[in-house]
Amino acid sequence: MLVAGVMISGSFLYANNGNLKNGSANIPTGDQLGTIKAEVSIDDDPILGNEKAKVTIIEFSDYQCPFCRVFWRDTLSQIKKEYIDTGKVKFVYRDYPLSFHPMAGASAQAAQCAGDQNKYWEMHDKIFGEQDKLGQGTVTYTIQDLKKWASQIGLNQPVFNQCLDSEKYKNEVAKDFADGxxxxxxxxxxxxxxxxxxxxxxxxxxxxxxxxxxLKK
Known part of the structure; x- marks a missing residue:
């Protein structure tokens, strides 16, 4: 595996055209953050936390995006501890694989395949966590790495491999992208x-x- 690129802290994101953008550019900032609203469905994606929680957080994310990994490591971990684990918030991860990240789509499908064995969130964390061990920036990995990580979290390997190789969840991932x-x-x-x-x-x-x-509403 190779590590490429440089991680930039703060509210940066990768745009769909492949450009690096500051998350505060051309969007509400400061007291205006969170003023734009949209109707976003959970669809049939996995839910982390209390399904009846008053607050729902839906993230559209790319497994190979370094800034998504920063969010997972630095922000979601705190949200989970303070709000998800206490039943106040439920969290939903929806896939938005960017075209210039060659493993993003396969990784999204790998997590869904793990979900067939009730280990969606374990695979979600594994994919981000294994990349995080390798440093900053965009990490290069392969289908074989996904299969190895699946084995390491205790998945039935032949069942997982068949699911991933058949692209069982290709349309599901595409629907998430379209909804996003x-x-x-x-x-x-x-x-x-x-x-x-x-x-x-x-x-x-x-x-x-x-x-x-x-929560106060």
Missing amino acids: SAAGVSGTPTTYVNGRQLVGAQPFSIFKSIIEEE
């Missing part, structure tokens, strides 16, 4: 808190403020 585009997603990560849009790898403090506002 329809909702206004143009880069990753893009997150919706009860429909309120946050673009880029925003820090936990931003999410905390908006979550608390939604």
Whole structure:
């Protein structure tokens, strides 16, 4: 595996055209964050947390996007501890694989295949976590790596391999992408808190403020 590129902290994201953009460019900033709203469905994607939670967070993300990995590591971990594990928030991951990340689509399908064996979130964390061990930037990996990681989390290997090789979830991933585009997603990560849009790898403090506002409604 090789590591390419440089990680940039803050609210950066990758746009659908392959350009690096600052998450605060041409979108609400400061007190205006979260003012853009959209109707975004959970669809049939896996839910992490209390299904009856008052606040729903939906993330459109790309497994090979380094800024999505920053969000997973630095922000989602805190949201999980403070709000998901306490039953106040449910979290949904929807796939938005960018065309210039060659393993993003396969990784999205790999997580769905793991879900067939009730280990969606374990594979979700494994894919991000294994890349994170290799440093900053965009990480190069292969289908064989996905299969190895699946084995390491205890999946039935032949069943997983058949699912991944057959592209069983190709259409499901494509539907997520289409739904995201329809909702206004143009880069990753893009997150919706009860429909309120946050673009880029925003820090936990931003999410905390908006979550608390939604909990008080």
